[in-house]
Amino acid sequence: MPAYSNLHCPANHSTTPRQSTGIFPLSAFSDNYIWLITNGADAIVVDPGQATPVLQALDKRALKLTAILLTHHHQDHVGGVAELVSQTGAMVYGPASEVLPVCDIALVEGDEVTDTGMQLSLSVLDVPGHTAGHIAYTGQIAGQPVLFCGDTLFAAGCGRLFEGTPEQMDASLAKLAALPTETAVYCAHEYTLSNMRWARTVEPANHNLLAWQARAEQQRIEGQPTLPSSIGQELSCNPFLRARQASVAQAAAVWAERPLVSPVEVFAVLREWKNNFR
16 A cells, blocks of 8 residues: 655754654644644644644644644534645645545555654554544554544544444444554543543443543543543443443443344444433
8 A cells, every 4th residue: 555655844943942742632622632743843733623723833832734634524623724734735634535625645544644754654544433434543653552533432432423334333443442452542522521421321330440530530620631542441441342341232231121132233222322321
């Protein structure tokens, strides 16, 4: 598959001191996160639903935006793209089968996005379910395993099925669940506490979930994001990744008031349960 390796642009030679390197959340709307990846000179952003938080971060950190990675077409993920391209000239990468405001490089599963200056090497996964053409990016940044999953996987939750089927989303989540357990999960919304309240009703005796919930509550009290999570945390706590666990399947059957004969049917009931949870 092709590797798109020309993301790196010349460094910004501003006299402003360089800021820290790493991956940082930029808040947008009421609960979105735009993920900013930087090596201290250049930057890449993931799913910029608004341009202003990105432009402010670029100015504050004296960074040059070189690329924009998109996971799907929803406005809260792409609404800032056109303005950012106009202001910065950044290259836009996104799912091949979705209509996007700007897309220079259309991606499908197996494609790769690399940037040696960022120490970034990401592979593309097709993960339909939330939308029909949703993609995710997984690989390494500076030697650390990462996943940018948009609205497919959330901390203790998953995306609603707006365009896909339960079979598709279950298969998409299985791809993510198969990633190394230490993979950091950078999802796009701060839904963690509400997801955990529902997850507790599914598995009230899950001690891993109880401990994670306590940590997450403290993080929110301190004004900190609860993300990233990890694939290991999700496997031990997220009902949608645990549909094949007896405790989760039994809870779903009790809620549905009928026998459930397959993991996909369990997943579909879990999604309906979460949709109606208040």
